[in-house]
Amino acid sequence: MATTAPAPVRHRPTITRTAGQVSTIYRFVCLCGATGEEQAARRMALMDLNQHVLSLPxxxxxxxxxxxxxxxxxxxxxxxxxxxxxxxxxxxxx
Ligand SMILES: [Zn+2]
Ligand SMILES: [Zn+2]
Known part of the structure; x- marks a missing residue:
């Protein structure tokens, strides 16, 4: 049985922008699967992003x-x- 080390989780945090009904919706997403809340402002989504980055070891x-x-x-x-x-x-x- 081959011993394979688990692939390290990659993090690529980005802010996605979606055109909502009323206004643009910003959301933090990361390649590792982490996502933030839908935010009305990019600044808010960026806070989610920073929080995720800070939580990383x-x-x-x-x-x-x-x-x-x-x-x-x-x-x-x-x-x-x-x-x-x-x-x-x-x-x-x-
Ligand atoms: Zn290097
Ligand atoms: Zn991540």
């Missing part, structure tokens, strides 16, 4: 991405590329 310091833009990582995602790099160099811990 912190990535250990040695797995945090140091160049998120280059590696396409989000703050809540561990970066394998950077983790490999840090094992090659003796990094100063600040």
């Amino acid at each position: 912190r990535v250990p310091a040695d797995q945090q991405c140091r160049t998120p833009r280059t590696h396409g990582r989000s703050p809540w995602e561990p970066c394998g590329l950077c983790a490999d790099q840090t094992s090659l160099f003796d990094l100063e811990v600040s």
